Amino acid sequence: MKPITIYTTTYCPYCVKAKQLLAGNGFAFTEVDVTEDPAARAWLVATTGRRTVPQLFVDQQSIGGCDDLEALIKRGAHEAWR
DSSP states (O other): OOOEEEEEOTTOHHHHHHHHHHHHTTOOOEEEEOTTOHHHHHHHHHHHSOOOSOEEEETTEEEESHHHHHHHHHTTGGGGGO
8 A cells, every 4th residue: 555644734624534535445644733833834835835734645746635635536546545
């Protein structure tokens, strides 16, 4: 299985949903909480061009946020991560 990392904050409902989608589809993941980590948050913006969370990486490649994850799962693209 490819490694999955999800960058989250403690107050984000989309982060909760993304984690539920991953777990519900049988994926283990590493969570990085950036709530009080401005350096990690700045890195995310520089790397992804996005200021929102969650931000997901599969095999160190950015796949976007919760809506992007949901779309990938709906079309079955997530099966390539196994």
